[in-house]
Amino acid sequence: MLRISPVTRGLAALRVLARGGGPTLLWRAVLTAALVAAIGLLPWLSRTDPALTVLKARSADRDPAPGTLRAIRDQLGLDDGPWALLGRWLGGLPRGDAGTSWVSGTQVLPDVVHSLGASLLLMAGALVVAAGTAAAVCARTLRLGARGRLGARGPGGTATAVLAALPEFLVASVLASVIGVQLGWLPALGWYGPQWMVLPSLALGLPAGAVLGRLLDDLLPGAFAEPWAVAAAARGVPPNSVARQAVRRCVPGLLPNLGLFVVGLTGGSVAVEQIFDIPGLGRLTLQAALAQDLPVLQTGTLALVLLAAAAGFLARLAVRLLVGPALRDGALHSPHRPGPPAPRTLPLLYGALLAAVIGFGLPRDALALDTLARLQAPSLAHPFGTDALGRDVLARVSHGALTTLGIALAVSAAALVAGLLLGLLPRLSGPLVDTVSAVPPVLAGLLVAGIAGSGPWTPAFAVGVVAWAPLAAHTSSLLRQERATTHLAATRALGAGRWYLLRHELLPAVLPPVTRHALLRLPGVALSLAALGFLGLGAQPPSPEWGLLLAENQPYAERAPWAVLFPAAVLALLGALAVTAAGGVRLPRRTRPGRPAGPPGKRAEPAPERRQSRPDALLVPVSTSPTEER
Numbered sequence: 001m002l003r004i005s006p007v008t009r010g011l012a013a014l015r016v017l018a019r020g021g022g023p024t025l026l027w028r029a030v031l032t033a034a035l036v037a038a039i040g041l042l043p044w045l046s047r048t049d050p051a052l053t054v055l056k057a058r059s060a061d062r063d064p065a066p067g068t069l070r071a072i073r074d075q076l077g078l079d080d081g082p083w084a085l086l087g088r089w090l091g092g093l094p095r096g097d098a099g100t101s102w103v104s105g106t107q108v109l110p111d112v113v114h115s116l117g118a119s120l121l122l123m124a125g126a127l128v129v130a131a132g133t134a135a136a137v138c139a140r141t142l143r144l145g146a147r148g149r150l151g152a153r154g155p156g157g158t159a160t161a162v163l164a165a166l167p168e169f170l171v172a173s174v175l176a177s178v179i180g181v182q183l184g185w186l187p188a189l190g191w192y193g194p195q196w197m198v199l200p201s202l203a204l205g206l207p208a209g210a211v212l213g214r215l216l217d218d219l220l221p222g223a224f225a226e227p228w229a230v231a232a233a234a235r236g237v238p239p240n241s242v243a244r245q246a247v248r249r250c251v252p253g254l255l256p257n258l259g260l261f262v263v264g265l266t267g268g269s270v271a272v273e274q275i276f277d278i279p280g281l282g283r284l285t286l287q288a289a290l291a292q293d294l295p296v297l298q299t300g301t302l303a304l305v306l307l308a309a310a311a312g313f314l315a316r317l318a319v320r321l322l323v324g325p326a327l328r329d330g331a332l333h334s335p336h337r338p339g340p341p342a343p344r345t346l347p348l349l350y351g352a353l354l355a356a357v358i359g360f361g362l363p364r365d366a367l368a369l370d371t372l373a374r375l376q377a378p379s380l381a382h383p384f385g386t387d388a389l390g391r392d393v394l395a396r397v398s399h400g401a402l403t404t405l406g407i408a409l410a411v412s413a414a415a416l417v418a419g420l421l422l423g424l425l426p427r428l429s430g431p432l433v434d435t436v437s438a439v440p441p442v443l444a445g446l447l448v449a450g451i452a453g454s455g456p457w458t459p460a461f462a463v464g465v466v467a468w469a470p471l472a473a474h475t476s477s478l479l480r481q482e483r484a485t486t487h488l489a490a491t492r493a494l495g496a497g498r499w500y501l502l503r504h505e506l507l508p509a510v511l512p513p514v515t516r517h518a519l520l521r522l523p524g525v526a527l528s529l530a531a532l533g534f535l536g537l538g539a540q541p542p543s544p545e546w547g548l549l550l551a552e553n554q555p556y557a558e559r560a561p562w563a564v565l566f567p568a569a570v571l572a573l574l575g576a577l578a579v580t581a582a583g584g585v586r587l588p589r590r591t592r593p594g595r596p597a598g599p600p601g602k603r604a605e606p607a608p609e610r611r612q613s614r615p616d617a618l619l620v621p622v623s624t625s626p627t628e629e630r
Contacts, residue, residue: 031432035439041082051070054072054102129206130204134213142220163206168203169550196276200273212254216247232245251322255322256476260433266282285301288300312430319480346576347580354401357570358397360394361395374386374389374390375387382394400544400546415468416471419518420475423474423476423510426480433469436465436469463532482509546571
């Protein structure tokens with residue numbers, strides 16, 4: 001057998017990526033320029049006076065006299081227009097000069113570099129927590145699959161859903177108040193050393209690890225059902241070795257989403273950085289966006305875009321290294337199998353419980369104030385207690401469900417369709433995914449509000465702009481592996497056309513896991529919608545949206561924990577319903593393992609299998625291909 005060294009394989013992977021890099025780099029440069037230009041136009045798009053916003057950010061109590069505003073315009077050159085400001089900022093970048101902050105008057109680049117370092121360190125800690133959480137989610141599936149129990153899954157669907165559905169700022173608040181303040185085990189505020197990393201890393205890594213673990217758990221049964229795993233188990237190969245190779249077989253399908261998580265943990269952790277007082281890049285970018293501090297905002301966004309491009313490139317390179325020539329030669333087996341039917345009891349139970357909560361609270365008045373009943377504990381009159389204004393929490397949860405769930409379902413469905421369609425065009429969607437994923441949802445909301453204005457549909461459009469990116473990355477990754485399978489190569493050799501393969505082979509294999517992924521993200525979409533509304537970009541208080549309930553009652557979490565726990569429990573119930581219902585999204589495949597279906601009018605023959613000459617070849621299911629053997 002001819003062995004290929006890792007260095008040779010890495011160079012080959014770089015050459016493969018570089019062959020199509022010209023148009024991709026040009027498309028990425030165009031997208032980056034468009035994003036930076038849109039940010040440069042933000043003060044003028046928002047139809048507000050930039051000088052007034054800068055004055056409020058510098059000194060909120062200062063009188064906005066015309067002379068004062070005129071002095072600020074002259075100092076910042078605002079009368080020259082946005083394009084002149086953008087040109088001066090771009091001209092200074094080659095010299096390492098990103099300009100001066102409009103608010104603080106300090107150099108921008110050192111502050112951005114310092115904030116980026118803090119965010120990267122926090123991201124590394126969160127990834128460690130996410131990896132441990134994902135391993136815990138998949139532990140039982142790995143153990144059962146390695147022992148030959150094909151199709152077996154772990155029972156952690158509900159726990160995974162609860163972790164994935166809990167908002168990061170709520171997890172951060174609980175950890176900071178309980179572990180940091182009440183118990184005093186770890187510091188809760190500041191950024192001074194490794195001890196200060198633990199709590200924010202847990203707050204960021206637990207939900208991300210739950211999502212990644214669920215996606216990996218979705219692929220593992222198909223890997224354990226492949227011929228190499230069956231033969232390895234029959235020959236008595238240790239289960240731990242089979243489990244390691246099964247994880248290696250499934251990781252390439254998750255690497256694009258892992259790259260998106262890296263960027264999201266760096267730029268999207270604004271709430272966690274605010275709660276723990278961490279000088280990160282997400283917090284710096286949000287403060288600059290609210291103050292319309294363009295030099296800081298543009299430099300921070302450019303740093304996030306470059307980070308997203310680097311993460312995407314490393315993810316694609318890692319896929320090439322892990323999969324090897326098998327991806328090119330069509331020597332893979334399909335990791336997507338129909339699998340056993342999912343139980344229907346849990347989705348029905350969760351759905352009935354959620355419907356009961358909503359139905360029981362709808363007859364109540366969600367806006368009625370009772371100052372004498374402020375922060376009352378749960379009782380027969382108020383089953384979920386009352387909030388700081390004496391309003392019934394159950395009524396507000398129920399009424400908020402109608403708008404929150406309706407818009408969240410619509411946004412999730414639109415993101416699923418857009419992600420599938422764009423995922424079919426990886427050359428087009430790859431740079432677009434990297435660029436879009438670099439924009440925090442809050443910044444996307446500010447850009448959308450600046451262009452379209454604030455309104456009830458502004459949060460929906462802003463979340464929809466970024467919600468399709470992980471689904472498109474997932475679709476492209478799964479399609480890339482599915483196109484390299486042996487049964488698809490055999491079907492193509494029998495004369496099947498491109499549209500036949502897409503309709504009968506590719507989409508039936510890719511649509512169910514991407515749909516399950518979209519359902520897994522449904523609670524996060526609902527929370528993002530309400531969070532943008534709380535920032536003033538959509539529905540305003542006293543609207544009973546779920547994110548508003550959590551944000552409004554968070555300051556009273558220690559005195560009246562029910563005001564936060566019950567809305568969070570309903571959100572977790574929605575996550576449990578979405579995850580368990582996603583388990584039933586499984587379309588039957590028209591082909592049996594090892595027997596591809598040819599085009600109409602032709603008889604399908606079994607795909608030829610090459611005999612392995614050495615027992616240890618059974619443990620290299622991903623990187624071994626016919627071209628590596630003699």
